[in-house]
Amino acid sequence: MKLPTLGQLNSVWSGLQRDPIARNALDQLKQAGFDIGHLSPRDPTLRDPSWADHIAAIPLLESRPSRSHFHRRASLRKHLPLVGALRSFARQYGDPICEKRVISPRDITISLLEDLPDLANRAASFIEKFLSWDWYIRERNPRNVLIAELRCTIRARTGEPHDRELSTVIDAACRAAGRDELYLDNTTLDRIEKREKECRVKAFQRSNIDAGVIPTPKSKSTRNPKKRR
DSSP, rough: OOOOHHHHHHHHHHHHHHHHHHHHHHEEEEEEEHOTTTTTOOOSSSSOOOOOHHHHHHGGSSSOOOEEEEEEEGGGGGHHHHHHHHHHHHHTTOOOTTTBBBSSSSSSOOOOOOTHHHHHHHHHHHHHHHHTEEEEEEEHHHHHHHHHHHHHHHHHSSOOOOOHHHHHHHHHHHHHHOOOOOOOHHHHHEEEEEHHHHHHHHHHHHHHHHTTTOOOOOOOOOOOOOOOO
C-alpha cells in the first residue's frame, strides 16, 4: 500500500481547516469533548499518528476488500533440512583446522569471514522458529479502518458517534484532496465500524483455533433427526 506523504497530509488538513463547514463541524466536536482542531499531521507512516493524520489520510488511501491469509507450518516442512545445513556449515566453518572458502555466483570469492558461523547459527535458530509457526495476516481496508477508529473514539469520548459532524469533516477532507466526497450517512458509518470489528473477531477466533487455544467448533446439522428412518 502506498502511504501519503507528510506534505500531502498537511495540504489536505490545511484545506480542511479553511473550509467553514468543516470548521463548524470541528467546533461542534470540540464542544462535545473531541477537540482535534488544533492538531496537525505528523506521521505519514501512520504508526504514531494524530487524529489529523487519520482524517487527512482518508481520501488519500485506497478502499480495498479485507482479506485474511492463514499459513500453517506443515506447508513449509520441506525446508527443515536447511536448518541442519546451516548448523553443519557453522560447525565446520568454525573448525580452525578446516580450510574455508565460500564461492558465490554474485560475489568475488570470500575467504575467512569470521562472523559467518555466528550468522549461520542465528539464521538457523530463526528459521527453525519460523517453520514452527502457524500465522495469519489480515489485509484490512485502509480507508475503512481509519473511519472505524475515528467513529469508535468519538463515541468513547463524547458518548455519541456524532455521525453528521464526522461525515462533514471527511467530505471536507475529500474536497481538499481533490477527490469525490463519500457522503457517509449513519447507516454506512455504523456498517463500516461493525464490519471492521467482526472481521477482527473472526480473524482472532480462526487463529486461536489453528493454534489449538480454543477447540474447533462442531458443525451443526440442519437435518431434523426426528425425520430420519
